[in-house]
Structure formats: C-alpha cells, structure tokens
Amino acid sequence: MHIHFTLDDLARTRLAPAPSPLAMTSLSVYRLGHGPPSPGLDLWRRTVRAGLRASTDGGYDPFAELAPTAPSHPVPRFLRPYAGLRTLDEELERLRATPRQSLRADIDYIARHRDLPPRTVRDLADARPHETARLAAGVRAYHRVAVAPYREGLAAALAADRAVRSRQLLHGGVESVLRGLHPRMRWRPPVLELDGHADGDEYRLGGRGLVLAPGAFSTYVPCDPADEQPALYYEVFGGAHPALFTHLARPDNRRTALAALLGHSRAAVLQVAADGASTNRLAARAGLSAASASKHASVLRDAGLLTTHRTGRTVHHTLTPLGAQLLSAP
CATH class of the missing domain: 1.10.10.10 (Winged helix-like DNA-binding domain superfamily/Winged helix DNA-binding domain)
Known part of the structure; x- marks a missing residue:
C-alpha cells in the first residue's frame, strides 16, 4: 500500500493524544487469527483462544461479527477511536452514545465490503439500545480475556513508544516519525509504503493529514473516504517488544x-x-x-x-x- 502525502498533509499529521483501549481491543482480534511466528505472540494467542473457548456462551455476539478477522475487513469507526479515554468503560459509554446517523453510516460502509448478518445490519444501524448494549458487553467479555491480563505491560510499552515518537517529532519533525514508524513501513517522500497490504493500493490523504495511533497488536489503515481525518494504527508489539507476552504470562x-x-x-x-x-x-x-x-x-x-x-x-x-x-x- 502507498499512502500519498502533500505538504498540507505533512503539516496536519499528528500523534494521537492517547492510546484507545477500545481500538486496541478491536484490532487485536485480527492478530489473534493472523499472528506472526513470534514465540511471545504465539503464547498469547493460544492462551487467549483457550480463555475465549472457556468463557463464550455460544450466543449471538455483534462484536465478534464486526471485529476484523481478515486483512480486507474494514473496522467501523465506533470500534476504533483514535482519541482514547482513560478506561474501556468510558469508551464503551461513548460508543453507546454514538448518534444513529453515525452508526448507520459505519454499518452501511462495512456491509459494502464484507458480509454481515442481517440482524447486525438492522439492529445496530437503527441504534437499538439493547443491541448497542450487547455490542458493549461483547467487547468487555473479549477484553477481559485478551487484553486486561496484560494491562500493565501494554501500558508500559505504549508509554515507551509514545516517548520515542515524541522525541522523534521534537528533534526531526513529522518525517522523522514516519521514517521510524515500523520496520515494514518505508518513508520515501512523499509516499509512505506499507508491506503486508494489497499491492497497488493507493491512498491519497487529500490534505486531511494523518493521525498516527498505536494499534498495539496490528497495523490498520482505514480507507473510508468519509473519515474527516484518517488514522494509521501502527503495530507496537512483535518487533519492538518480542518477549512481551511470554513473560506477562507469569x-x-x-x-x-x-x-x-x-x-x-x-x-x-x-x-x-x-x-x-x-x-x-x-x-x-x-x-x-x-x-x-x-x-x-x-x-x-x-x-x-x-x-x-x-x-x-x-x-x-x-x-x-x-x-x-x-x-x-x-
């Protein structure tokens, strides 16, 4: 994938104000099924899968339907805020207060790019309170198994990453951040090249700039043209912290x-x-x-x-x- 910048885009590119527990949770679902051959992440995947099998009740879970399980799956904006709040509960309250028009626009966009159960499309798009409550409950149940046990290590690594990005921004500007964002990304002005995405994908920011947000477990590039300002969620773990999940299991x-x-x-x-x-x-x-x-x-x-x-x-x-x-x- 090639992300094209103009001078206006570089001027408007910024770091996300705080990591989002909700975005971290949503984007980790993809890594659960498509993790790299890292011993630490492999242990995390096996542990989480076992925990989810033990905790699931087999009922309908709209979060499981909406979370990304393939590279081509877009993630709705209400599940990937780049402006994080202090806790997951606060973010889930914000999710439940999402206006009906925004929910419908997101669901319609996702449904055009992947198959969704008719129930998810109908009930969530109508902002039915019982359905948004069920969605929040699904997020919370998954987070309890996949993210919460590793909270301290995740927070420490994200804080360290933010310190690195802030230092790069201070001493070298936005281009310094883009050059060192991830080993599988290359800054070749005015284009940021990303490996692991469909060859030939061209994404033009069109003067909106880019928000750089830590996706923690995986890199995700929203391509929804309706995004007021696109966000690039870059992977923090795997390369910089290969042993993170190995020792957090103890x-x-x-x-x-x-x-x-x-x-x-x-x-x-x-x-x-x-x-x-x-x-x-x-x-x-x-x-x-x-x-x-x-x-x-x-x-x-x-x-x-x-x-x-x-x-x-x-x-x-x-x-x-x-x-x-x-x-x-x-």
Whole structure:
C-alpha cells in the first residue's frame, strides 16, 4: 500500500493524544487469527483462544461479527477511536452514545465490503439500545480475556513508544516519525509504503493529514473516504517488544522480581505510573500516604524511571522509556 502525502498533509499529521483501549481491543482480534511466528505472540494467542473457548456462551455476539478477522475487513469507526479515554468503560459509554446517523453510516460502509448478518445490519444501524448494549458487553467479555491480563505491560510499552515518537517529532519533525514508524513501513517522500497490504493500493490523504495511533497488536489503515481525518494504527508489539507476552504470562513472578529489585512500595508506584497518574492516585492505588508516594516518585525520577510535570496544583507522573523497559522486561 502507498499512502500519498502533500505538504498540507505533512503539516496536519499528528500523534494521537492517547492510546484507545477500545481500538486496541478491536484490532487485536485480527492478530489473534493472523499472528506472526513470534514465540511471545504465539503464547498469547493460544492462551487467549483457550480463555475465549472457556468463557463464550455460544450466543449471538455483534462484536465478534464486526471485529476484523481478515486483512480486507474494514473496522467501523465506533470500534476504533483514535482519541482514547482513560478506561474501556468510558469508551464503551461513548460508543453507546454514538448518534444513529453515525452508526448507520459505519454499518452501511462495512456491509459494502464484507458480509454481515442481517440482524447486525438492522439492529445496530437503527441504534437499538439493547443491541448497542450487547455490542458493549461483547467487547468487555473479549477484553477481559485478551487484553486486561496484560494491562500493565501494554501500558508500559505504549508509554515507551509514545516517548520515542515524541522525541522523534521534537528533534526531526513529522518525517522523522514516519521514517521510524515500523520496520515494514518505508518513508520515501512523499509516499509512505506499507508491506503486508494489497499491492497497488493507493491512498491519497487529500490534505486531511494523518493521525498516527498505536494499534498495539496490528497495523490498520482505514480507507473510508468519509473519515474527516484518517488514522494509521501502527503495530507496537512483535518487533519492538518480542518477549512481551511470554513473560506477562507469569505476572506473579514478574512482580516478585521487580519488588526484590526496587522494594515493594517503589515497585507498586512504578506499576501504577504505567497508566500515568497524579501523586494522589499513586498513593491511593499503591496503598501509601501522599507524602510517601511523592518521596518514592522522586527517587524513581532521579533514577530516570519516571518523569514528572505539573498542571496547576496537580503533579502528574509517567514512565520514561527506561522505566517502561524495566517494568516490561522479563
């Protein structure tokens, strides 16, 4: 696939403000069936498949019908927001509030490119509350098995990736980000070439620019011409973090080793900071006083594992790439 940029497109290309738990969940379905020969991802796939077999009730699941299971399957916009909210529950509430006109446009577009059950087309396109509730329940059930057990490692790796992209943008501009986006992507101005997609596919941004969002498990390029601003969801795992899922299958061992290295309190603070947190949130989730959490955060910051910034009276802590690497290392 070739994505064509104009000067206006380069000027309007930007990083997604935050990773989307819903988009990560939706795009992981494709990787579940079409994963690369990576030992870590293979273990994740086998574990998730077993978990899904044990948890499914065999009933109708609109999420299973809409999630991508082949390279040619487009993903509806309401399942792949590039502007992430803090939690999956918040994103599912936003999904359930999607206007009927938007739901219908998305369903109609998907139905033109792949077969969908008539029930999905009819009930979701009409924004029937019981059907959107069923869709949200399907997302939540799948997320519980495929994504939630790996939340800490995913958050750490995504934070590290965002730090890398921000540094590239700061020092080299948008073209520096495009050059280093993924090993299977090549920036040959003014075209971004993507391997693994249909040869001969040409996608012209037409001055809209591009949102670069971490797709976590897989790369996805929406080609819906109605997108106000297209988003490229690029794969974070597999190349940069090949062992991620291997060692995350043993979370208790990982926590024990991290606590032995840093001490239980600092290890807890580092893990909470994987999602980005204020000092008060660090304290609450790590079971510490605010003063103690602040002190531990200062030690971790001095060691290069956390970075801190202030917004008004609130102090926020996030992982540095080194902190993310330590948190997600075997």
